[in-house]
Amino acid sequence: MEFEKFTLLEIVNMLKNKTVSSEQLTKYFISKIEEKKSLNAVLEVFDDAINLAKEADKKIQAGENGKLLGVPVIIKDNILYKGKKCTCSSKFLKDYIAQYNSTVVEKILQEGGVIIGRANMDEFAMGGSTENSAYGITHNALDFDRVPGGSSGGSAVAVAGGLCPVSLGTDTGGSVRQPCSYNGIVGIKPTYGRISRYGVVAFASSLEQVGPMTKTVKDNAYMLQILSGKSINDETSADIPVEDYLSQIKGQINGLNIGVCKEVMQMMSGLEVEKIFLQVLEWLKSNGANLIDVSLPNFDLCLPCYYIIAPAEATSNLGRFDGIKYSTRSDKAENVDQIYTKSRSEGFGKEVKRRIMLGNFVLSSGYFDAYYNKAKKIQIKLKEQAKDIFKKCDVLLFPTTASEAFKLGSKTDPVSMYKEDMFTITANILGIPSLTLPFAKGKSNLPLGLQIMANNFEEGKIYNLADYIENNWRWK
Amino acid sequence: MEYDIVIGLEVHAELKTESKVFCSCKNQFGAEPNTNCCPVCIGLPGALPVLNKKAVELVIKAGLTIDSQINNIAVFERKNYFYPDLSKAYQISQLVKPICVGGHLDLQNKSVKINRIHLEEDAGKLTHQSENIGTLIDYNRGGVPLMELVTEPNINSADEAVEFLTKLRERLIFADIAECKMEQGGMRCDVNISIKPKGSNILGNRTEMKNLNSFKSVHRAIEYEVKRQIEAKEQGKEIIQETRKWDDEAGISYTMRKKETSQDYRYFPDPDLLAIEISDEEVEAIRKTLPLLPEQLKEKYVNEYKLTEYDANIITKDKYLISYFEEVCAHYNNPKTVANWILTEILSKIKDEDEPIIKISPLKLAEILSLIENGKITRTIAKEIFTKVWENDSDVDKLAKELGGEINEDYLCNLIDKIITSNPKAVADYRTSDTPEKQLKWFVGQIMKETKGKANAKLAEEKILEILNKTQG
Numbered sequence A: 001m002e003f004e005k006f007t008l009l010e011i012v013n014m015l016k017n018k019t020v021s022s023e024q025l026t027k028y029f030i031s032k033i034e035e036k037k038s039l040n041a042v043l044e045v046f047d048d049a050i051n052l053a054k055e056a057d058k059k060i061q062a063g064e065n066g067k068l069l070g071v072p073v074i075i076k077d078n079i080l081y082k083g084k085k086c087t088c089s090s091k092f093l094k095d096y097i098a099q100y101n102s103t104v105v106e107k108i109l110q111e112g113g114v115i116i117g118r119a120n121m122d123e124f125a126m127g128g129s130t131e132n133s134a135y136g137i138t139h140n141a142l143d144f145d146r147v148p149g150g151s152s153g154g155s156a157v158a159v160a161g162g163l164c165p166v167s168l169g170t171d172t173g174g175s176v177r178q179p180c181s182y183n184g185i186v187g188i189k190p191t192y193g194r195i196s197r198y199g200v201v202a203f204a205s206s207l208e209q210v211g212p213m214t215k216t217v218k219d220n221a222y223m224l225q226i227l228s229g230k231s232i233n234d235e236t237s238a239d240i241p242v243e244d245y246l247s248q249i250k251g252q253i254n255g256l257n258i259g260v261c262k263e264v265m266q267m268m269s270g271l272e273v274e275k276i277f278l279q280v281l282e283w284l285k286s287n288g289a290n291l292i293d294v295s296l297p298n299f300d301l302c303l304p305c306y307y308i309i310a311p312a313e314a315t316s317n318l319g320r321f322d323g324i325k326y327s328t329r330s331d332k333a334e335n336v337d338q339i340y341t342k343s344r345s346e347g348f349g350k351e352v353k354r355r356i357m358l359g360n361f362v363l364s365s366g367y368f369d370a371y372y373n374k375a376k377k378i379q380i381k382l383k384e385q386a387k388d389i390f391k392k393c394d395v396l397l398f399p400t401t402a403s404e405a406f407k408l409g410s411k412t413d414p415v416s417m418y419k420e421d422m423f424t425i426t427a428n429i430l431g432i433p434s435l436t437l438p439f440a441k442g443k444s445n446l447p448l449g450l451q452i453m454a455n456n457f458e459e460g461k462i463y464n465l466a467d468y469i470e471n472n473w474r475w476k
Numbered sequence B: 001m002e003y004d005i006v007i008g009l010e011v012h013a014e015l016k017t018e019s020k021v022f023c024s025c026k027n028q029f030g031a032e033p034n035t036n037c038c039p040v041c042i043g044l045p046g047a048l049p050v051l052n053k054k055a056v057e058l059v060i061k062a063g064l065t066i067d068s069q070i071n072n073i074a075v076f077e078r079k080n081y082f083y084p085d086l087s088k089a090y091q092i093s094q095l096v097k098p099i100c101v102g103g104h105l106d107l108q109n110k111s112v113k114i115n116r117i118h119l120e121e122d123a124g125k126l127t128h129q130s131e132n133i134g135t136l137i138d139y140n141r142g143g144v145p146l147m148e149l150v151t152e153p154n155i156n157s158a159d160e161a162v163e164f165l166t167k168l169r170e171r172l173i174f175a176d177i178a179e180c181k182m183e184q185g186g187m188r189c190d191v192n193i194s195i196k197p198k199g200s201n202i203l204g205n206r207t208e209m210k211n212l213n214s215f216k217s218v219h220r221a222i223e224y225e226v227k228r229q230i231e232a233k234e235q236g237k238e239i240i241q242e243t244r245k246w247d248d249e250a251g252i253s254y255t256m257r258k259k260e261t262s263q264d265y266r267y268f269p270d271p272d273l274l275a276i277e278i279s280d281e282e283v284e285a286i287r288k289t290l291p292l293l294p295e296q297l298k299e300k301y302v303n304e305y306k307l308t309e310y311d312a313n314i315i316t317k318d319k320y321l322i323s324y325f326e327e328v329c330a331h332y333n334n335p336k337t338v339a340n341w342i343l344t345e346i347l348s349k350i351k352d353e354d355e356p357i358i359k360i361s362p363l364k365l366a367e368i369l370s371l372i373e374n375g376k377i378t379r380t381i382a383k384e385i386f387t388k389v390w391e392n393d394s395d396v397d398k399l400a401k402e403l404g405g406e407i408n409e410d411y412l413c414n415l416i417d418k419i420i421t422s423n424p425k426a427v428a429d430y431r432t433s434d435t436p437e438k439q440l441k442w443f444v445g446q447i448m449k450e451t452k453g454k455a456n457a458k459l460a461e462e463k464i465l466e467i468l469n470k471t472q473g
């Protein structure tokens, strides 16, 4: 059987009904990883995966329950899984072994999931193409010559390429949604605080969230529920009850108020995605939804805000990789200062260094008010503007990216790469949930993603609309 | 020329909490290296801090003892710098919104203004070993809660600085905020020093003195630095703004780093921690837990307990002594007597010890004092019992019986009978004397002689009177 053809929910049922064993599935997906090694999506298959699958099978035989019992899962290489390597695709952490489990890994294990490997990414999640990995580039699952997007490129390709039914990514500025869009799958950046960040190697702490990456909307809703919840180890995780997201999927959108943002429409003008985006809006209207014109006056400032706040936090978060602890210490260092400078010069890649320098600049005395403080003030203003929007509408629609996945090596200028995040960054700056699902094909017959956003902790509304589009909008 | 000396202090004290400030590891001095550690306090990737509310309470408490204003919102920030003892390459501290703002601490002759008190985490500790081993890091201290108190620069002499520190330390220990053990690094102090021509408003360049491990070294370092600055000024040299390190053994300080090379800490709010919200109700609840300060206690002891100024002074010098005193008084309601015993018997026993321990429980001392008052034992016996309890923690009642201190009334009456019968002349004298009290004292003296001082004089006197009156007729 070709197990990659099944959705996560189907696989969960097959395991429950014992039409397939976890061992069978795990072996199958591991062989797929082997077969598609050239994609370079998965950095390591964990050597205890098959044993864990066998244990899961025993539990299934014994009648035990677990929402992921026996399901193979792949995690991004910045999520800690005790006893396993976690490199963040950086040379700096080439031999680093996780000393404890992240909350999300803990939750997957509690539900009986079998974590089979870790996926490639842009070094420390900085990048939008998975070309910034110390362990080689990852290829798009649908077109070998194109980027898979990033930074969670490996995780997206793992699902789209049939290497596992579900994977985890992290999203700081679009790092789950953009690669999902480029590979034609579903991914969510939940509300900030919905999922605990404990045990996820931090890049920009105030912006990022773990997000599940799946083939379908329902799979995604199922997975988000498992990962969500308050953690005593993370003050920023929200103490708000977790909903049963699947039950929020009602199969109709009558009377749903959909926000269409003026500034986004202007930004989209002339882009590849524009025409189809307008079509889907019309179609939604004809299916009973109300289109509401809204405005996010400072939409254009999201990108500059992000590239000030994120590097500032990153600079500080990555300070601990100083050559004193962890894998890399330069042989050439002769004193403490040289341990710092030489180890960091040798251990970090170009993009990481660029952002560290950017972050240090915006935090340095004399510039702090002009950059960091101003960005934080704009962020507060943007949040107020968003509040007004969600008084009028249930969801907000954006495209995920301007166009299809671009060619490997085609974007060499960092600013053009940063602009990749133009539509996704808004949700990180606002903290609101945002999901992407494939909704169209571009001129090279590659998928384009549609982004659905909602007010904080209203993921249920997003899943309802996304599921409706997935099942009723004809585009394939 | 004459100069004004301008001094500001930055005082760090480790807070007395069970666990560290952002994780549940033990806050404990002297454990095996790297045993009180976890992913959070060694700064492993992915680990996140979770605030220990107790540490905030203690800082609020510290603020209340010096009349600070408590901010309703306080924010943690990251102070970024590289040092091997700093596991995350940043220290979680507070800059823009500390917990406490303002306040004052009154000295003998002036009120020292306080700028702020904030909460931060301590760093680990480096130990430099032999060359082939290198430097080792112990992260046990990493994440221990620290309060940092910053004064305004309105201290004007080494004496005032030390008076301030002594008083502050006393209060922190008193209110159970910090133990302030200088020798363990539990209290540390940096001193900013500058001079200016007397009466001038223009501040001179200041230097910051580090590595001051005792009040004595604070005093010496200030004297040294003031002298150095005055000499430089007189010779027309410029005083350079710099950080200096005090070498206590050599009695000198030297340049650690100049201002130009000083670090930019790139502070910004820590995104991993929520702002601390402190309600007025919370502050009031904490205020209620504040114990009376030594000065206030002294007043109470003199006015209510009728202790002498001198006695009250000595008892309120030491937190341990105060709680001991209070507890004895709780069982034996005569503070004057209690104070007497503490000052004479107890202090003479512990005065030479470094870590004085009173080896008699408050309850047992109260028992002994009650026995004296009830006439069951004499002071002499009481002292004997006291010594035995101190040495062996023995039972007070049993000792009282064993030592015969508790002179049985029958025995006492028999003895009185005997003395009266064998001294008819004295009896006659008593009956005819103008000053029978004097004669009475003679009888008491005889009893004491016979009992080797063990009888209770008061009781003896009563009994003698009783018997003499009975035999009269």
Ligand SMILES: [Zn+2]
Pocket: B020, B023, B024, B025, B036, B037, B038, B039, B040, B041, B042, B143
């Ligand atoms: Zn700890």
